[in-house]
Amino acid sequence: MDLSTTIAFDQDIYQILKQFIKKQTNHSKIKQLPSEKTATFMFEEFAM
């Protein structure tokens, strides 16, 4: 797994995500993760 340790805003990534979330495709799905678990833990759990 390639997980960044810092959160940095990137203008290009912002534009990509904004447009992608707006027009979600049939080949993708979005799942929100609850805050009580750490991102990394939930990420692994979701993917497994």
Added chain:
Amino acid sequence: MLPEKITFVDIETTGLRALYDRIIEIGILRVENGEITQTFQSLINPQTYIPSEITAITGITAGELENAPTFRQIKTDILELLVDTIFVAHNVRFDYGFLKSEFKRENISFSSRHFCTVKLSRFLYPTYRRHNLDAIIERFNLSCKTRHRAFDDAKVLYHFYTKLQQEIPLEKLEKAISHGLKQPSLPLNLTQDDLQQLPEQPGVYIFYADNDIPLYIGKSINIRERVLSHFASDIHAPFEMKISQQIKRIETIPTAGELGALLLESQLIKKLLPLYNKMSRIKHELISIRSKINADGYQECFIEPVTTITPDDLPNLLGVFKSKKQAKTFLAEIAKEHKLCERLLGLESASWRSKGECFAYRLNRCNGACSNKENPLVYNMRSLMAFSKSKIQAWPFKEQIVIEEQALNGTKDYFLINNWCYLGKITLDE
């Protein structure tokens, strides 16, 4: 049946870019039913600078070109030779592209069927690795009086074609030429196999030049289709032409879907800094417009350079721009459109700052927030509305999210995202 009328063409130029560089020499042999019927050769005054490396390769000096005719002066002679023939050259995209550009400068729309002797050689002799003109001269024991001179090189092509007629069965040669007339030309250093192996799925592709220097990074939902489109249009596009001339290999990184390709492309461009992704690869120092409520309760704006933005910055961030000029232009536009106070937006010159109302107020272009004549709540609300199109959107989810993309083969990519920041991904093969 073999084509009846063929012109074998070679040119020397001041560089590789058909739109900007110029032809300095042309050599043409017009062949009808196997016999040379007309020839033409001329130096051409490019009316521009001749780089020393071009003189080193061709031996053509600026002094020799000074009294040579311009393309305009010989365009009719060239057109008469090329009309109704099939245009043949070694790496035809180069010669054909340059001639098209020269004619276009003369308001002549030149178009001709053409095929490439590199491609012909590749098709007929697939076991050989090298198909450049020197390799062909050596392989077929051809003679060339002076290499890198247009007429002598064009003559080599004619002799190569004649050799093929002697060595290759007619049916096979016809098939090869017919194939060549239909297919877009491959870059000189790539093989048909290189293209055949490209995956037909989403992902990122990287073009490399000599010494693995990255030339260009692109993404597509169909890598193969997109890469082929680069080479189909290179005759017309100087950018594609440059890539075709320099490319040595292609690396592909398939992804499960489009989002993976977009994110990976953006990351790789910043990491590898390819030569021809100029706009995206520049690491701009971003310029932000931030807000702060002043002592009178009005929202004031500040333009500040910024290297990183954290999610905590987002509430006060009114916009992110690639330059200070772009940020100021935006502020000037919304000041005019929404009658916002130029002083509070940070646009007013220092000399006016000590005075009561701002200059725009005197011109009736400001509602008076600068001198407490407008209710701060009303002004701040109007200001927020004006910045709605530049402000980074609020994160539309409660917490972090995972986006799953699935490829047709079952492979899944999972992307962890929070507050518009991409945290990482994992890939699971089915």
